[in-house]
Amino acid sequence: MLLENKNAIVTGGSQGIGTAVSLMLAREGANVCLTYRSHKEEAEAIVKEIEGMGRKAICVKCDIASFTESEAVVKAALEAFGRVDILVNNAGMNWDGVCWKMTEEQWDRVLEVNLKGYFNFTRHTAPLLKDQKYGRIVNVTSINGLRGKFGQSNYSASKAGIIGYTKAVAKELGAFGITVNAVAPGLIETPMLKESEARDKIVDMAMAEIVLKRVGEPDDLANLIAFLASDKAKHITGECIKVDGGQYI
Template sequence: MLLEGKSAIVTGGSQGIGTATSLMLAKEGANVCLTYRKHKEEAEAVVKEIEAMGRKAIAVKCDIASFAEAEAVVKATVEAFGRLDILVNNAGMNWDGVCWKMTEDQWDRVLEVNLKGYFNFTRHAAPLFKEQKYGRIVNVTSINGMRGKFGQTNYSASKAGIIGYTKAVAKELGGFGVTVNAVAPGLIETPMLKESEARDKIVDMAMAEIVLKRVGEPDDLANMVAFLASDKAKHVTGEVIKVDGGQYI
């Protein structure tokens, strides 16, 4: 197992990519703290599934945009598992609209969650990683942060910001044995996509771009996160790795 004895935080672990990542890290040997904001029952189900593997797990309610709540999650993780080795910044949101109709609240909330939320958790995990001279940070961005997307100026800006943030933090923490990378998914079959009234249209548009002619599954991303969180990727940092079936090219 790649992550035996390690402890991880996965933000937004109650659904989709976050759930797949939490389970994958546990499968590879890690204890996992997953955060949720609304989906308590789903989060508790993930905890039970991880515990059934023989790992430890906790679920903590958290608005990742809150600096104080992020700090509380980090403290709870250390109290539960004795240490923190891996941080997966995954939780995020979208609130779409064209730029000439977008409200200030739409802009502020998406940037607050998608970008500031990543800073909040990194800020509280980084001192621990520095002290122990070890850490793995994996940030979930998007190919739309690399190319932009119509109707998602706020989302695209936040995901582009994560890319710059990843590279800067990689430079700051590299001397302490900490790697910092980002994964950029294309279209992934998440519960949000499945429940969308526009699912068929979204999939048709994406399939016209996806070279491998299949919509990604959450495990496709989780596998890459687990690799980057492991010592097999100990000489990889500051990278943005697309997991998109060729959708970007």
């Protein structure tokens, strides 16, 4: 197993990509603390599934945009597991609108969650990783942070910010044996996509771009994250790796 005896925090672990990542890390041997905001029952079900694998797991309610709530999650993980080795910043949101109609609230909330939320968790986890001279941080961004997307200037800006943040933090923490990388998914088949009234239109537009002619699955991303969180990737840092079936090409 890639992650035996390691302890991980996964933000937004109660659904979609976060669920796949939480379960994948557990399959590879890690204990997992996952956060949720409104999907408590789903989060508790994931905890039970991880415990069924013989791992430890907890779930903590958290608005990742809150500096204090994020700190409480890290403290809970530390209390439950004794140490933290891996941080996967995954939780995020979108609130779309063209730039000439977007409200200040739309802009601020997306940046607070998608960018400040990643800072919050990194800020509270980094001192622990630094002191133990070991750690893995993986940030989930998006190909739309690389290329931009119509109607998503706030989302694209936040995801582009994550890429720059990843590179800067990789430089800051590298001397302490900590790697920091980003993964950039294209279209992934998540519950949010399945429930969207515009799903068919979204998929058709993406399929026109995707070279491999299939919509990505959460495990496609989770497999890469598990690798980056392991010692197999100990000499990889500051990278942004696309998982998009060639959608960005």
